[in-house]
Amino acid sequence: MTETLNNEQQADEEKYRDFMIRINAGEKIEADDWMPDDYRTTLIKLISMHGISEIMGALPEKEWVPKAPSLKRKLGIMAKVQDEMGHGQLLLRVAEDLMKPYGKNREDIMEDLFSGKLKFHNVFHMEAPTWADAGLIGWLVDGAAIISQTNMLDASYGPYARALKRICAEEVFHAQHGESIIMALAEGTKEQRVMVQDAINRWWEALLMFFGPADASTTGTSKQDTTIKYRIRTKTNEDLRQDFFSKYIPRVLSLGLTVPDETMHFDKEKEKWVYKQPDWGRFKEIIRNNGPKSQERLQLRQTTYIENHWVREALAAAK
Template structure:
């Protein structure tokens, strides 16, 4: 790094430490840009892929009211994805890349999405768990990043977090209806909790690099893209939701789960090797969901072509 670059880096980190917001046209080190592109594109793609398990339940929702609610949620999630990918595109433009490159990275397996969206959702209880607990986990994570050092991401998150609150309420409504229903409905709900629990623990990512290998957590915290560790977020999730699950007369499939005298949750670690397999495209529904995304992208290529031609000067 030459003297000029060192000075720019020093000034940049001073801005980060002061709590300034970095904008897309500001000077930034390539390391910072790369970290942002990785974080925001993964978030954006996860919003889009995350709509697919619930999309499966649109034609099977038990009532018209539930059908309309889950359709609206799917629409919101797709909108979140488009908003975030637009933010990522602005960062990629100086590198000569665009959204097509992101989609190619997704299809090739280079760009990953959240582990939970590789999983099966075989019952209506799963639709409730996704909206209540998965979106609840997302709210905890995204609220933490509202103070991110990158201004455009923080502004996008403000809107997304507001809408995610409604999604969680939609999920809670499904959960309450099942919990207050028949024994069969309660059993269905308990089965969904049992099925999703390991994935929910994995949602926030591995606890530390030393235990599980590669993680970008330290870099993101240094640049104030985030302010809490994966484990701190997981502890917040357990504190918020375990008492609620118990209050419904349901159980968590972990006999070792307990709150210790330091007010920290002790729990059985999920299989982090399995986590790595899932996020690299080897989950129960990975191939099917990616294939659906590929078909959708190919079928809508004419829209992109038409918009591209319209944007050209006559």
């Protein structure tokens, strides 16, 4: 018995060495390939969270479809909501393939969301009370998403990398859509400029939290070391946050707007942005579904899921 276990352990160690050689050489891992359990579980958590966040992320903007200020804006934001839902469905299919060895599927992902086991992105727990908030989601939230997702375009897991190529291409249009709204408001009346500034003030801390803590000691929740080890991504949370600052702080300031952080500046000697850390305790509370709109949006998603169960049954019967 002991000899059998030793042989199995040795075989797994050889598979692991071969696996690491493959990903370090830039090869793509496919759904049917052998992979370490922690690689598979990391991907399931990451891709499930990403997919659910795309779906939950459509809800703040969905609220503005009937209230958009013009037919052109209404069509634009409606198309964006449709795209985000499509991204979510695409990613959940990718996650579902990874879950098959565990006997789980997309139904389990949704149940995990409703039970609180599966988290969705902190920014989509927030309120969007004005049209400027809708524009800022497209401009800065989607801008942050592009920075995060393009860092994974060459991810070692092939199905995820391929899905991200399509998603990132569409997110560029979403960011342009948001920027167009913000530019129009920033160049508008005094009241419209105040509306944009209020939205930036309201969303700033959530944007800082977007990329996650700099290290695990901050909240104990960071999985960045594992994702970098397995070449799912290449940059740390803080690297991505610094990239976001470098791209967007100059753009915000060029519009005559400000960020609500008097300490914010670029340190030329250290070659990085200095900023006030967000409240990471608040971050943990938000992703535990204790944000301003967490329960309302979860309830909407759950009600819709239950009421449309017959559609899924009809589609399954038609296969």
